Amino acid sequence: MNNIEDIIKQVSKNDINIPARIESRINYALKNKNTQSHKHYFRKFITALISILCTLIGSLSVYAAFGGTIDGQPVIQWLGFSFSNNYDDYKENVANQQVSYNETTINLISTVCDEGFTIFEFDVKVSDEDKEYLRLDKNVVTQEDMEEIRKGYEDGSKTNAKSQGIPFEETAAYKLFNENKEVKNTIKLEFQNPVGTGKINNIFIDGEGYYAKNIQTRNKIADNEYRVYQLYLLTDEILKGKEEFEVKLKNIVLENIADNNKDKKENIYLSNTGSNLKSININGEITANVSKKKVAENTKIIENTNKEIKYKKMTEKIEKISKTPIQTVIKISKVYSNISLQNLSNTRNKDYIGIEKYTVKDSNGNEIPVIDLETKRTITYANGKKEEWSPGDIGTYKDFSNATLETVEYLIIEQKDDVTDLKITSSVEDMVMNENGTTTNWKDIGEFNINMNK
Numbered sequence: 001m002n003n004i005e006d007i008i009k010q011v012s013k014n015d016i017n018i019p020a021r022i023e024s025r026i027n028y029a030l031k032n033k034n035t036q037s038h039k040h041y042f043r044k045f046i047t048a049l050i051s052i053l054c055t056l057i058g059s060l061s062v063y064a065a066f067g068g069t070i071d072g073q074p075v076i077q078w079l080g081f082s083f084s085n086n087y088d089d090y091k092e093n094v095a096n097q098q099v100s101y102n103e104t105t106i107n108l109i110s111t112v113c114d115e116g117f118t119i120f121e122f123d124v125k126v127s128d129e130d131k132e133y134l135r136l137d138k139n140v141v142t143q144e145d146m147e148e149i150r151k152g153y154e155d156g157s158k159t160n161a162k163s164q165g166i167p168f169e170e171t172a173a174y175k176l177f178n179e180n181k182e183v184k185n186t187i188k189l190e191f192q193n194p195v196g197t198g199k200i201n202n203i204f205i206d207g208e209g210y211y212a213k214n215i216q217t218r219n220k221i222a223d224n225e226y227r228v229y230q231l232y233l234l235t236d237e238i239l240k241g242k243e244e245f246e247v248k249l250k251n252i253v254l255e256n257i258a259d260n261n262k263d264k265k266e267n268i269y270l271s272n273t274g275s276n277l278k279s280i281n282i283n284g285e286i287t288a289n290v291s292k293k294k295v296a297e298n299t300k301i302i303e304n305t306n307k308e309i310k311y312k313k314m315t316e317k318i319e320k321i322s323k324t325p326i327q328t329v330i331k332i333s334k335v336y337s338n339i340s341l342q343n344l345s346n347t348r349n350k351d352y353i354g355i356e357k358y359t360v361k362d363s364n365g366n367e368i369p370v371i372d373l374e375t376k377r378t379i380t381y382a383n384g385k386k387e388e389w390s391p392g393d394i395g396t397y398k399d400f401s402n403a404t405l406e407t408v409e410y411l412i413i414e415q416k417d418d419v420t421d422l423k424i425t426s427s428v429e430d431m432v433m434n435e436n437g438t439t440t441n442w443k444d445i446g447e448f449n450i451n452m453n454k
Helices: 004-013 021-033 039-057 085-090 128-134 144-156 172-179 293-297 341-345
Strands: 073-076 098-101 103-110 117-125 185-191 203-205 209-211 215-223 227-233 243-250 254-258 279-282 286-291 308-311 315-324 326-339 356-362 370-380 386-389 405-416 421-434 437-451
Touching: 098 279, 103 286, 117 185, 117 286, 144 172, 185 215, 185 227, 293 370, 308 437, 315 437, 326 341, 341 356, 356 370, 356 405
Parallel strands: none
Antiparallel strands: 098 103, 103 117, 117 227, 185 254, 203 209, 203 243, 215 227, 243 286, 254 279, 308 315, 315 326, 326 405, 356 421, 370 386, 370 405, 421 437
16 A cells, blocks of 8 residues: 555544544645655654554554453453452452343442552343344454455545555455454443543543543453453542542443454554444443552552653653552653654654653563553643643644643553562664665663662
């Protein structure tokens, strides 16, 4: 596929949802791709779009089925991330919190509240009728889907690949569908705001709505029964010091989704298709009194948070390290000083900083699974005006300079009882353009060394 318009058409048709802020970024790049100030990094943008879509599908926005349990504990299979064996010791059972649709029931059976993920465990029993309607255990990719993408290829309505001499079997849509043609449907729970409110709250705490970063894992335990774990990152900014609070989960939707119970970190894969997607709105809401006191009593705050990493115009530092019985949670702040739009968007700008990732290892060099979630992004312009941007986003295309960007993110690190030291290496994506295209490397920019016994 040789142009970005074709890529957008293909992924949109295949039920890969592009959020509005990403679509806006795409349209902006398309509009300016031939101008002198933008043409030098437009080719990079095509590569970046694929990376963005891969992230969306395999992350928190359009996640496929992460799936799995370890002795009744959630495991985020796509990252190889599991929770401590102490999980069961801190589980709080919940009674009489069930919603239903005819003979289908969704029952909240336990909660665990921690400094990192707060986990809600559901038992979902699906009636034979609803199982058939949701197409559970049936192939996500239907014959109708395959016929539709072939028709779009032949008549040029979805792509101009045929006119470019690209065989149908080499198009992105065909490869995507063909690679996933045996993938089956599983279930997915959604907790939403009412349609038309214009808000994206997905959890209500003491009556106030919030959007919290979240991951869902699920596992089939019988023909019509599933165990679903909904993991919310309830940060200091959300809980504001509360150790006991009431949670309400509203506007519950039961959907089908692809059961990609595989390790596909680097590949784009389907979460669903338009002809396959089915959903059921469930009346009622689920309420739980949640407490983190038991975990807090056995949480250790590590007192070595003064080291900084400096790179170009960015300074990042650790604000807080919490070693809980279930997971290690590290809060990181970043400040980008005296920045402009070009610093954030132009990969050839000398002060441009690429996507950042963290690698965590113990003192023996063994890598430890980690989840990195940005939760807050604030920009202060030269005139003092502040704006809240969506995490990971560049929230405006108005030209600006001399601004300050501040972000907050959390590293959730798999708990290892025998680990005494952590080495956290920060790396940035370094994209180099040459005659053969774009080469992406990861460049280490610094590290945090943490003694977990201090």
